Amino acid sequence: MKKHNFYAGPSILSPYTIQNTADAVINFADMGLSILEISHRSKQFQAVVDEAVALTKELLNVPEGYSVLFLGGGASLQFAMSAMNFLNKKAAYLDTGVWASKAIKEAKLFGEVDVVASSKDKNYNYIPKDYVVPADVDYFHYTSNNTIYGTEIHKDPEVPVRMICDMSSDIFSRPVDVSKYDLIYAGAQKNLAPSGVTICIVKDDALGHVDRVIPTMLKYQTHVDKGSMFNTPPVLPIFAALQTLKYYKSIGGIEAIQKINIEKADKLYKAIDESKMFQACVPAKEDRSLMNVTFVMKPEYKEFEKDFIEFATAQGMMGIKGHRDVGGFRASLYNALPMESVDALIECMHEFEAKH
Numbered sequence: 379m380k381k382h383n384f385y386a387g388p389s390i391l392s393p394y395t396i397q398n399t400a401d402a403v404i405n406f407a408d409m410g411l412s413i414l415e416i417s418h419r420s421k422q423f424q425a426v427v428d429e430a431v432a433l434t435k436e437l438l439n440v441p442e443g444y445s446v447l448f449l450g451g452g453a454s455l456q457f458a459m460s461a462m463n464f465l466n467k468k469a470a471y472l473d474t475g476v477w478a479s480k481a482i483k484e485a486k487l488f489g490e491v492d493v494v495a496s497s498k499d500k501n502y503n504y505i506p507k508d509y510v511v512p513a514d515v516d517y518f519h520y521t522s523n524n525t526i527y528g529t530e531i532h533k534d535p536e537v538p539v540r541m542i543c544d545m546s547s548d549i550f551s552r553p554v555d556v557s558k559y560d561l562i563y564a565g566a567q568k569n570l571a572p573s574g575v576t577i578c579i580v581k582d583d584a585l586g587h588v589d590r591v592i593p594t595m596l597k598y599q600t601h602v603d604k605g606s607m608f609n610t611p612p613v614l615p616i617f618a619a620l621q622t623l624k625y626y627k628s629i630g631g632i633e634a635i636q637k638i639n640i641e642k643a644d645k646l647y648k649a650i651d652e653s654k655m656f657q658a659c660v661p662a663k664e665d666r667s668l669m670n671v672t673f674v675m676k677p678e679y680k681e682f683e684k685d686f687i688e689f690a691t692a693q694g695m696m697g698i699k700g701h702r703d704v705g706g707f708r709a710s711l712y713n714a715l716p717m718e719s720v721d722a723l724i725e726c727m728h729e730f731e732a733k734h
């Protein structure tokens with residue numbers, strides 16, 4: 379039976395990425411060796427990193443004066459590392475969920491944190507709108523897509539300072555104005571590669587403005603200077619990331635991808651809104667994530683939630699159980715998920731409804 383991969387992360391990768399990575403595990407760049415057993419200093423792997431950097435810059439229209447890094451430690455390390463490198467006195471943070479809260483917690487270790495707004499009062503099912511970011515903060519930090527709750531900030535916010543953003547679960551899903559940011563970071567395992575690498579896009583001249591002593595490995599400058607090769611980088615995930623980037627370019631780049639993402643999400647939200655049994659977790663349409671669609675059973679059908687997960691799983695829908703903080707269901711529609719899978723899930727919902 380065909381499996382449809384709705385996992386939230388690690389999550390679906392393109393068949394192109396999987397096939398080329400599998401091939402390289404056997405024989406990388408015609409070296410007669412596996413990608414798992416070659417030096418990261420080989421010219422063949424250096425070419426992989428160079429091309430991954432170049433394609434990231436091309437796809438996201440990264441302006442001059444920014445470096446693209448491939449680091450270890452996950453997005454979670456970036457919560458601390460970003461504050462360590464950019465927070466002098468005070469920074470503004472938007473609290474839109476667990477990931478944002480974790481970033482806030484780490485930032486507090488390094489300076490004053492002004493939480494300008496929070497949607498915690500409604501279990502993060504909306505994006506706060508009327509907040510003010512003071513002009514005297516070092517930066518404004520936000521999470522563009524809230525993977526757990528299914529909310530998303532679809533456009534770069536308009537604020538009087540440069541921004542730092544956790545784009546772990548929607549990077550490469552839509553165009554971004556990189557020039558508004560000091561730093562964009564994203565764990566790769568949601569829209570790019572297997573877990574193990576974090577992509578960072580950092581503004582070079584924004585570095586070096588904090589007074590504290592920063593350990594070598596936690597300084598962006600170290601990695602900028604060495605082109606992500608200060609120490610052994612995550613070789614396999616970087617190789618896989620390059621395959622995904624090539625695939626993104628081959629299908630028309632980020633604008634083409636965004637168009638398909640909108641079609642996929644619109645179709646699923648419409649099916650949920652029109653159904654008799656299901657309802658979306660995020661009421662405001664403009665706040666709904668295109669990447670993670672969260673939904674539950676209406677109160678009168680609540681008892682069927684477990685049955686639906688079993689029913690859907692038996693039909694090949696993998697990973698649709700909602701996060702424990704939200705419950706219900708979550709269908710992640712990352713770039714690599716085909717429309718066919720969205721159609722299959724909708725069909726499955728219709729069949730379940732017809733039976734009850």
Ligand SMILES: *Cc1c(COP(=O)(O)O)cnc(C)c1O
Nearest residue numbers: 452453454477525544546547565
């Ligand atoms: C998954 C996720 C993280 C955590 O990433 P790790 O790489 O596991 O540290 C952080 N932020 C967001 C928005 C995520 O979706």
